[in-house]
Amino acid sequence: MTVSALSLLDALAERALVVDGGLGTRLEERGADVSSELWSARVLADSPEEVLDVHRDYFAAGADVAITASYQVTYEGCARAGFDADATTGLLRRSVELARRARDEAGHGWVAASVGPYGAMLADGSEYRGDLGLDVEELRDWHRQRIDVLAGAGADLIAFETMPSLVEVEAILAELAGTGTHAWISVTPLAGRLRSGEPLAEALALAAAVDEVVAVGVNCCAPGEVLGAIEAAREVTTKPIIVYPNSGETWDAAARRWSGRAAFPTEAVRSWRAAGAGLIGGCCRTGPGQIAAIDRALT
Template sequence: MRSLILDGGLATHLEALGADLSDELWSARLLLEDPALIRRVHADYFAAGAGVATTASYQASLPGFAARGLSAAEAERLMRSSVRLAAEARDEHGAGLVAASVGPYGAYLANGAEYTGAYDLDEDGLLEWHRPRWEILATSGADLLAIETIPSVAEGRALARLLRETPDVEAWVAYSCRDEGHLNDGTPIEEAAAVFADIPHVMAVGVNCTAPRHIPGLVERLRGGKPVVVYPNSGETWDAADRRWLGLADPVEYGEAAASWPAELIGGCCRTTPEHIRQIREHLAD
């Protein structure tokens, strides 16, 4: 099976190149302060073998930018620029796709809620929170939307409702999971995947921002439905209290593991680098 190789951790590589992301906007901060560095990160991932650039819009939102004193028009311009920067890197590389990142409500909260699904909004509230950014990114010129790191089935249902409203927008959906069978909110992965089963323009359903050791079990539970997308983290764990990563991960071991995942789209999430993607490419080619 030939898999489409995705990119790796955008923020991880930005930090490796010297960016300071220690605020609530995270990588979206660079859309305002250093867009050229974002374009370089996309270029580095394409050079490493990625076929997709995932934009720096994961943490971006109208209320998040408003808290920085930006108008709605300025926030929209920055979100659209995330797609433009990825497209410029893609065009320079000569091939590839641009996936506009639609991160979870928990990323805006910046309190670790994307790792638990413990939200203060219900499904209807989540729908209305996502809608303004959705309308921007769905008309941004991206090849598809990357709906990612979704920790709860309620948020999945809200985003499915938006997808049904925009049948001309292709997307993949990736949940974040706490073990080999359940979302971070405890919902069985099979139940969560079924939310998107009848939406034809969802190209793949799977998981991201999840420990690599859980991927084989999760993929097994997802097989038989839509194509599967997986891009776990490096295996390190995030200490939300101290805002730091714990543990180490080896790119070669990551690439070896990725070669065993029977998924149609494979990449990396937090703490993965261009070297992780290069190792995925090399091991999938063996």
């Protein structure tokens, strides 16, 4: 195991770690335009200092782990927006460099290089459905180049986020197994199952069985999904569990906006920790205020 991944596991043996909050959410709060299909990747390309400042905000709020702005940086999606392959590779590396810079300034923490699902690239809400129609080999081919670049970009591990289906989890694991590249695998559940309707516990068990996977869990879900997901993970693995849900609002893919009421239950953080979560943070519609509250709850 790499020194950086080992140090993270050593820290988890002592205490829970705080993961940062929504990067796109914070960029938007700061006045950045994240309305394009590239979402935060457009800001990464045009205004990298804004991304750096968001990482700084989260470390200042108490985050131990920064997730990079590479979630929406895909070769296919960026090509539609006019970026060639070399420029896309540059964006992936830049995302890690910025998070590392903020981490080094803060003097502590780890950097997780974000890899979003195939559906996110489509920018039509497919990551919340999981009905892609692609098989394992097709998804492996699509993910491979981005994984290879991020594995060599200097992050401490890769964060595979918002995975909606067993077939995509299987594809990611097939690419990881035997490489020595460490990662966490985080799926997005709805009503206790994957967005594809498949069993949540099956995906977590598959992920936990791969040596390169150092933690499993859920993200980009309603806060009410978290306890059930922790229980499902605990039934299949002793590896660390990561949870970083949304604020409780719902994404409207057609209108490209969030609806509903934000009610991130920071009072539930202790119950998530007591149930077995080791890494806790926030996803969409959470910001430094929620991360600071998580930090306070855990300490």
